Amino acid sequence: MPAGPGAGAVGGDRVATRQAHSRPLGVPVAGGLLAGVSLALWLPWLAPLWLLLLALTIGVPAWWRPWRGRWLGACLVGFALAGVHATHALSVQLPADWEKRDVVVSGRIIELPQHQPRRTAFALRVDRASDQSEPLRGRLLRLSWFDERDGTGTGRERVQAGQRWQMTVRLRAPRGLRNPGGFDSEKHAFAGRVTATGYVRDPGQAHLQQAGRGINAWRGAMSQRIAASVAPESARFLSAFALGDTRGLDDEDWHVLRANGLSHLVAISGMHVGIVAGFFALAMAGVWWLFPGLGRRVPRPMAAAIGGLVGAVLYAAVAGFALPTVRTVLMVAVVAGMRIQRRRSTTLEVLALAMIAVLIVDPLSALTAGFWLSFFGVAWLVWCLPEAGRRPLRDLVSAQGVATIGLLPLTAVLFDQASLAGPLANLVAVPWWTLVVVPLSLVGTSLELLHAGWGLWAWDAAARCFQLSWPLFDTMAASDRALWWLRESRWYALPLALVGAFWLLLPRGLPGRPLALLLWLPLLWPARDLPEPGEVDIQVLDVGQGSSVLVRTSAHTLLYDMGPSTPDGFDSGERVVIPAMRALGVARLARAVVSHADNDHSGGFEAVRSRTGIDIANAPEDSGIAATLPCVAGEQWEWDGVSFRFMHPPPYFPYLGNDASCVLRVTGKYGTALLLGDVGNVIERDLVRRSRLDEASSIKAEVVLVSHHGAATASDPALVEASGAQLAIMSSGHGNRYGHPRAEVTRRWQDAGAATPDTAQDGAIRIRMGKAGIAVETRRAARPRLWDAARRENKTLVEAAAGLSYRPD
Template identity: 30%
Template sequence: MLVQTFLTRIEEERGRLLHWAPLFLGTGIGLYFGVSREPTMTVYAGLVLAILACLTSARLWPWGIGPVAIGVALVATGVCLAGARAHLVGQPVLGFRYYGPVEGRIVKIDRSQSDAVRLTLDQVRLDDVGPRNRATTVRVSLHGDQRFLAPAIGQRIALTAHLSGPNGAVEPGGFDFQRMAWFRGIGAVGYTRVPALLLAPPEPGFALVVGRMRQAIGAWVQRVLPGETGAFAAAITTGDRSAMSRDTIDALRASNLAHLLAISGLHMGLLTGFIFQAMRMVLSLWQSVALRYPIKKLAACAAILSGAFYLALSGGNIATERAFIMVATMFVAILFDRRALSLRAVAMAALIVLTLHPEALVEPGFQMSFAATTALVAVFGWLRDRARNDGAWRAPKWARPVLAVVISSFVAGLATAPIGAAHFNQISHYGLVANLLSVPVMGALIMPLAVLAAVLSPIGLGWLPLKLMGPAIDWIIGVARVVSSLDGATGQVPAPPDMVLPLVAIGGIFATLLRARARWLALVPFVLAGLMWTQVTRPPVLISATGGLVGVMTPEGRALSKPRGEGFAALSWLENDGDPADQDTAFARAGFTGAKGRMRAEVSVATLIHLTGRGAGDRLADACAAADLVVLSVKRTTPPPPGCTVLDRATLSDTGAVALWPDAAGGFRLQTARARAGDRLWTR
């Protein structure tokens, strides 16, 4: 009886099976990234056979079992797609620490977490390193005196740098930088403190022509609009944020306006939507054209072409490519006389993105953009259907644009809030207000003026729309600074367990796609996700991968073993705790005792001593006599005494960061970042 009811429900959804396809394909991709060992060729062969069997079953028994078989086939396809992508993008990864000459060609310029200029180089040459061991693409941050080089796309440069392979997570289960670098083709990261020198200017020809054009446009924009205003304008037109100050970026993030910088769905939608409406209006002015040709479809073609140009101009990163696919799918729907803004179009866009870039599933950009788009299409579709019903309340015409902005900001903010909180451990309490004050300005003034600047620039008048953009950009930056400075502007939340976001996604899909009373089933995953998040427990002790930093949990929050150094790990630990403190504040907490170089901590799971500085290895025996666990920031030269657990630099280089948890026997167990990440292509 239960099986029959289940099959009946599936048959009722047959006309909307495309809407469910991204859920099944994404489940397969998620399974690939969730396993701890890289699937073997035998596993892939079995999955291909399962796909064929499922498709055959769906062909033979289209009713009842057919949709179920297709769903299983999509899950298996997701695993295969993700595995194929991971093998195809693989590049050589530097397997050791390197210090010496580095030569390469600049292909990207941006800024690091520490606000330093950061260069991505390809065609890399390293001293005495053969092709098999040499990373072909590296990313280097420039510190110190760099006045001898004005970086430009296509330049061949030389520098002396510290390089190493991409690091793993700063704590077990944390953000996996190794995986991100693998899929972006980055084989080594590092920094230099000596001047970088120009070897050769950009070569003529079409190689990197788009990158050079982006840089030229960005420089022109900043000449017309100096300071932070021009930096903001360059960021939204070319995607280059390298000129923006850290203070402005932090203010935009704290006010939930950072999405205005990313060339993603909002910008692509505003640009292509403006082009579509403008072209349709211009073509309708010619009676002969309007009566003889499908001007709506011609305008859709113009919008697609403008979006493709914007994609190329912005550098073609994954976020912008995803946004282009989404808007292109909607305009293609217009070409085939289908509704542009529909869940079917969103599902098609999601399937295309996941097929081209399966790794996008685990990135916040994909999750937030599709969550916002799906929620907006569903809510405005529901409002449209209600407006068609007789007796349904309708807002006055003059109030509809304002109401649309309020509803879209509220719905998009609500849909993306749990995702942003999970990835960035931060909630903007006044984000809705900031967006209501800024998004209309972005859509009504800044984006149309940017299009007008592009149109007028060939005749030398592009500076005029840019000048008019200035006050609007200053308004957005001012809103961000005022909102971010308000008391309680942001709140911090701890990092959730791994299953929270998948449950939130399932709940959102159920709420959007299920019919009538069945929609209440969405509460089940939502409630489970909320319970898991509220009951999350953070590790009592965290140890960095170098052994140079230890953090222990106290009633005040996590206490750190030193006030500076390894700032990225320190900041990440505190953010994942949901703790707004900085490293100095965390160091001042009552968690460690002792003198510099020999810090002692008493925690529920163990007594721990952290040895650092010169001669740390010589103090190992004394430390072992007074502690259960000793963390050593250097490589030990003598065996530890019996019964003493020692984590030295050499051990930690193999295990990665370590977390201590209580065990059933009253002691402690070690959880390592390497074990948590598993044996994957990017961890080898």
């Protein structure tokens, strides 16, 4: 019986589909590989070595066997590869018994150093070490060179990329703060295989062994030439566009870029690499057009592909082979390889091949935001705009719409924010910066490479063109509506939002598309989990050696202390408190209390005050903290069924530093918390005395923020006994030089029956005093990560797998 019309076409489609699914390097395989890598890296524990070897043994033949389940084999291979890389990344990290030791190392500075007012930060690859530190050979250290105590910066201003130095350093394993909405520096160090962080000891004894050389030394010299030749307001951006050098951009610059959704265009982005590759390909094709005889040796399409690849590699080298450029180079290499082999392929297949190459070479790149944004961004564009290029203006607008909808779920989860001004800003910046400013910057750099002074005109033209657009973006960023800060959401919010984005981007005419917006609600408007009237929610933030506490009632928020600001540019207010407030959905503070003027409590106050509204601010009288009212014992107020009362200092009490700290008692329907600042034993005993004389001054409390981070000069036995605390919270910095909290202080609270969580070990600590009692949640326990859980629990496995031990002689 003859087949009906179209039967042959249908059969052909089925064959093509089966072939696509059975290809060893197709889209399904790339998806399976990514799923396996993601599973291994997002598990809260390190997979045992036998399981990784088993997955690899089964996965490799299953991947290469011609069947529809190749993607399952790729998934197992991805799981195994990511697990092995994770094991190695953890094995090279410095163990605790090597911390606080002076080590003599020699090595090369492999990145552009960051020169700041009082320190220089740089990355050192160790190539030679002393006999006692031989295991450090080949390891990556991130170091800081601080000014001398007299304020001079002798030596550190000479630190440049490509140099070889010998120096004595003090190291510690990579360790970061863990807070709601905070940057995970431990993940960053883990993905970069950083062995240790530390600082230079005895800077005067550091010895420069070899002058700078290599591509990074050239980048540093060229960046200095740009800075000396172009106006400062443009020079820092030209260095970013031409060289990938973002060191000159300050916090305000990044704020403007984030508010406008333009961060992806600064430094050398994948888009810029693609433009350069296209230019080289056209130039090579032009040469072949001028000299047709060359086509007898190498066909013109093949020559153009090779030229594009060469251009992409050269531009990536100028950027120091940053990860976004490497991904684009791999994509260009895949296209060039197919052209050379005369194979036709779709853009989606090229993208899949590039993803496979990136994940096999470096599975830990899946931990970076750029990996997800770049691959998913291109995938959305390819799927939604398969015939782009026929109408450039319409395609540009459509691409912005697709990118905004498709990438919003990822940007919301990765950065806790969404740029409302981004679609409009990108309509201007993408064509203007990519097609005008960046090419002029590159022309100037190329001409300067040929002869000093030849490229000044191009740099000047690029600076003028850039300044035509920057005031617009600066104005847009000044609007409160430019950037939408999002609260932390539950784990299921991202997959639901991605399904919603897919639904919204389906072809026009499909019924029910507006209903997809409902799937975005858990991500864009998550529940705030606010306490009920009479309940209290307390967040003790992890600010290192300092303290900062957010106290929330059902409709009000109080901030007690703001953490330190340090000479190396770290400001707890900017980096910890504000992101935590945004992650928790706190837009305004009803009251801010600075316990006293010591930097570890007040350092972040100015940043908090400049970034958020504060109705009332309190500090001790005569503490020197401007625009604050004095906190005086006996002052009290009530919010939402919760009473607040200052317990210290009394009226007319002189400012005595720690002993003048504002002591605050918070009493809800289901419990009381006592925040002690840094008061010492004498003041604590006085609080006990006043408590016995006046019931209103009682210091009985279920929760106590232990005074002075657990110092031996506080936590008087009389106060410990009188408080009757169930929970004594230590706010301290990991490995701090003071030894806080002191062992005897911790033991004293524990002997009295109190649990003693510590921010140094547990990250941010959340306490909810509610109907169900007092619930405690620590950040590290609630959100375990492979890079901290495995280091703590599987160190033996890690060292065995690496074949390396850091035991001292």
